[in-house]
Amino acid sequence: MMAALPPWLTLLIAPFVVLNVVIGLVTYVTLLERKFAARMQSRIGPYRVGPHGLLQPIADALKLMMKEDVVPTAADRRIYNLAPIVFLIPCMLIFATIPFAPGLGVADVNIGILFFLAVSAMEIVGLFMAGWGSNNKYALLSAMRAVNQIISYDLPFIFSALVPVLLAGSLKMSDIAAAQQGSLLKWFIFYPVIGQLAFIMFVVATLAAENRVPFDILEAESELVAGFRVEYSGMKFALIQLGEYAHMIGSSFLGALLFLGAWSGPGPEYLGPIWFLLKAMFMFLVVTWIRWSFVRIRVDQILALSWKALLPATLGLLISTAIVVVWRTSAGF
Amino acid sequence: MLDQSTVSRVEMDWSGPERLTMNMGPQHPSAHGVFRAIVTLEGETVVAVDAVIGYLHRCHEKLSETLTYAQYPSIASKTDYVAAMTSEFAYVLAAEEIGKFEVPKRAQYLRVIVAELQRIASHLLWLGTWCMDMGGALGGGATIFLYCIRERELILDLFEALVGARLLYGFFQVGGTRYDIPDGWAQKCRETIDVIDSRVDEYQRMLEHNAFFLARAKGVGIVSRELAQDVGIAGPLLRGSGINWDLRRNAPYSSYEDFDFRVPVETDGDCYARYRVRMAEFRQAITIVRQALDKLPSGPISSRPALKSVAQIRIPKGEAYARVEGPRGEVGTYMISDGSAKPYRMKWRGASFSNLAILPHIIPGHKVADVVAIMGSVDPVFGEVDR
Numbered sequence: 001m002m003a004a005l006p007p008w009l010t011l012l013i014a015p016f017v018v019l020n021v022v023i024g025l026v027t028y029v030t031l032l033e034r035k036f037a038a039r040m041q042s043r044i045g046p047y048r049v050g051p052h053g054l055l056q057p058i059a060d061a062l063k064l065m066m067k068e069d070v071v072p073t074a075a076d077r078r079i080y081n082l083a084p085i086v087f088l089i090p091c092m093l094i095f096a097t098i099p100f101a102p103g104l105g106v107a108d109v110n111i112g113i114l115f116f117l118a119v120s121a122m123e124i125v126g127l128f129m130a131g132w133g134s135n136n137k138y139a140l141l142s143a144m145r146a147v148n149q150i151i152s153y154d155l156p157f158i159f160s161a162l163v164p165v166l167l168a169g170s171l172k173m174s175d176i177a178a179a180q181q182g183s184l185l186k187w188f189i190f191y192p193v194i195g196q197l198a199f200i201m202f203v204v205a206t207l208a209a210e211n212r213v214p215f216d217i218l219e220a221e222s223e224l225v226a227g228f229r230v231e232y233s234g235m236k237f238a239l240i241q242l243g244e245y246a247h248m249i250g251s252s253f254l255g256a257l258l259f260l261g262a263w264s265g266p267g268p269e270y271l272g273p274i275w276f277l278l279k280a281m282f283m284f285l286v287v288t289w290i291r292w293s294f295v296r297i298r299v300d301q302i303l304a305l306s307w308k309a310l311l312p313a314t315l316g317l318l319i320s321t322a323i324v325v326v327w328r329t330s331a332g333f
Numbered sequence: 334m335l336d337q338s339t340v341s342r343v344e345m346d347w348s349g350p351e352r353l354t355m356n357m358g359p360q361h362p363s364a365h366g367v368f369r370a371i372v373t374l375e376g377e378t379v380v381a382v383d384a385v386i387g388y389l390h391r392c393h394e395k396l397s398e399t400l401t402y403a404q405y406p407s408i409a410s411k412t413d414y415v416a417a418m419t420s421e422f423a424y425v426l427a428a429e430e431i432g433k434f435e436v437p438k439r440a441q442y443l444r445v446i447v448a449e450l451q452r453i454a455s456h457l458l459w460l461g462t463w464c465m466d467m468g469g470a471l472g473g474g475a476t477i478f479l480y481c482i483r484e485r486e487l488i489l490d491l492f493e494a495l496v497g498a499r500l501l502y503g504f505f506q507v508g509g510t511r512y513d514i515p516d517g518w519a520q521k522c523r524e525t526i527d528v529i530d531s532r533v534d535e536y537q538r539m540l541e542h543n544a545f546f547l548a549r550a551k552g553v554g555i556v557s558r559e560l561a562q563d564v565g566i567a568g569p570l571l572r573g574s575g576i577n578w579d580l581r582r583n584a585p586y587s588s589y590e591d592f593d594f595r596v597p598v599e600t601d602g603d604c605y606a607r608y609r610v611r612m613a614e615f616r617q618a619i620t621i622v623r624q625a626l627d628k629l630p631s632g633p634i635s636s637r638p639a640l641k642s643v644a645q646i647r648i649p650k651g652e653a654y655a656r657v658e659g660p661r662g663e664v665g666t667y668m669i670s671d672g673s674a675k676p677y678r679m680k681w682r683g684a685s686f687s688n689l690a691i692l693p694h695i696i697p698g699h700k701v702a703d704v705v706a707i708m709g710s711v712d713p714v715f716g717e718v719d720r
Contacts, residue, residue, distance in 0.1 A: 037476075040476055041475065041476050041479040041480070042479065042480070042483065043479065137353060137355045138355075140353075141353075141355075141374075141377070141701065144376075144377075145377075213468065213473060214468075214473070214545050217702070220702065221362050222362050222363040222465065222466045222467070222474075222705045223357075223363065223701050223702050223704070223705050224701075225361065225362060291473070292473055292475070292476050293473045293476060294468065294473040294543065294545045294546075295464060295467040295468030295473050295474050295543070295545050295546050295549055296467060296468055296474075296545075296549075296702070297545050297548055297549060298548075298549065298700050298702045298703065299377055299700060299702065300377070300700060301548055
């Protein structure tokens with residue numbers, strides 16, 4: 001269908017479609033998470049709005065839209081108002097280079113994965129603006145932690161994401177996915193030793209990059225109330241929430257693409273996007289599972305974990321992957 | 334006497350331009366009620382903490398002068414609303430000591446049963462809220478919290494079957510207890526504590542093999558043996574600092590000498606030691622309840638006639654101090670009677686109040702995140718702190 005349209009029109013339509021799908025996904029992923037958490041905690045979860053609480057996300061979104069938009073008098077208004085948007089844009093942009101099926105994506109650029117990693121690191125600007133602009137001590141502490149954490153975890157995140165790049169021999173997202181087609185054993189998570197190690201490190205680094213428990217020291221509601229978004233309400237709060245979940249889903253798609261074979265799966269080819277979505281949701285549930293079973297660790301422990309363990313480990317893994325790949329090509333198998 | 338300068342502020346060799354003073358509370362997610370800690374921060378590190386209390390003051394001591402010995406036990410439960418039975422216990426013991434009232438053996442055993450069940454309920458709430466302080470209401474902490482609340486619910490059901498109320502009871506009465514156990518209650522109680530026994534195992538497996546939990550609890554908020562004695566903390570905090578002191582064994586009341594139990598002591602003095610002590614206390618409380626149910630004698634539940642009017646109980650002139658080992662430590666009442674139906678004066682000794690005094694000594698030098706972990710491990714109930 002896409003191929004039949006003139007290219008300039010595709011360029012306009014595709015982002016629009018992707019953006020709306022992502023927003024729809026975000027609203028329903030919150031329900032998925034709440035239901036999943038409820039199961040873990042022997043509760044029922046949202047149940048009242050619609051059958052099995054299926055309309056709950058819509059009710060939540062409506063509620064947030066109708067809430068009063070409070071701006072603290074002491075806030076730096078321009079920064080305060082701009083922050084949610086600055087935060088949201090990179091979180092949405094990361095979907096630009098993800099191919100949801102062969103040829104089905106906004107822009108399958110040849111440095112796709114670099115684009116993803118670079119853009120997802122940009123969210124820190126919005127976070128810091130929110131924390132600074134709120135002129136609140138909790139928010140300021142949270143912003144300070146955000147900068148600490150994101151800088152510490154970007155490198156392990158990038159290094160672990162580069163392992164599949166080395167294995168596939170390309171930075172282009174669709175090439176990485178294509179390298180894993182055919183059989184289950186071609187998925188990079190099943191690559192002996194390296195695949196599993198890289199996957200675990202990738203999940204840990206994603207957790208930190210997404211600010212999820214046990215690395216959610218930015219939000220840390222038992223210490224910092226709600227961290228950088230403590231002063232936000234209404235739609236601005238909704239935008240921050242949307243960005244956070246979009247980032248999480250984006251990372252889940254990235255994980256599914258890098259390690260779980262993207263759209264490969266049984267059945268006809270048009271089921272590809274469905275498989276991809278299911279795998280991304282699996283990644284999301286792994287993160288959710290971790291979130292609801294661990295306690296948060298302290299800021300100094302988080303930094304120590306990154307610089308003393310994760311960074312050397314991912315770097316070592318990247319180098320050994322490179323050695324293995326070179327050895328395999330030279331040995332000819 | 335402690336050196337005040339080391340207590341109030343630690344020097345961290347800070348080179349930053351200024352310190353940040355931040356209010357945690359009185360409205361704060363981890364304030365456990367209404368507690369205000371004014372913390373001074375150097376970056377993430379707390380260098381000084383000023384604990385402000387009094388936001389929940391309800392004039393309990395004055396109130397006790399206006400209510401009769403028949404009325405006040407139900408109000409006493411509102412001092413420490415998480416362990417309501419314990420506060421009632423301390424009140425009636427003081428009145429009985431002045432009046433030299435006998436308490437029938439059956440009533441003594443019933444008191445032990447509810448006091449130990451209350452200890453389990455209170456520790457369950459502590460475990461849940463403490464984990465929530467460390468893990469967040471939107472994380473693993475909430476999972477433990479909901480599990481603990483589920484079990485606490487079972488005990489509240491037992492109390493409801495016994496008294497009719499779920500949180501604030503009025504079960505105790507000068508001279509005995511107000512109610513006897515209904516039919517089938519003993520069996521239900523046994524089943525409940527069996528369930529809780531197995532669930533406590535589950536929590537221990539879930540927490541003690543969890544590296545993140547250990548990283549947050551071990552070596553945090555160390556209370557040395559000397560400091561514990563100087564500040565005068567009590568209960569699990571004291572036993573977590575290596576001091577073997579438990580009123581149930583050291584000064585037995587209400588037939589505690591009839592039961593065979595162990596007083597858990599840990600020597601590390603950190604949050605994890607306090608956690609270990611409380612987890613062991615779960616088991617001990619469960620064995621005490623089992624023994625009490627086994628040995629429960631028959632007979633009257635009160636040495637005094639059933640209550641018909643509020644001013645029925647009169648106590649001769651005199652004064653007495655009575656204390657019990659509550660879930661948080663020593664809960665005591667000092668009572669002066671002038672021979673009327675009401676106490677002339679009464680003083681509460683709340684365990685949380687004395688335990689809270691440890692905070693300014695141990696918090697400085699820790700990170701912000703540890704403030705809530707330490708406060709949770711102290712387990713204050715602000716109804717009891719402010720009274």
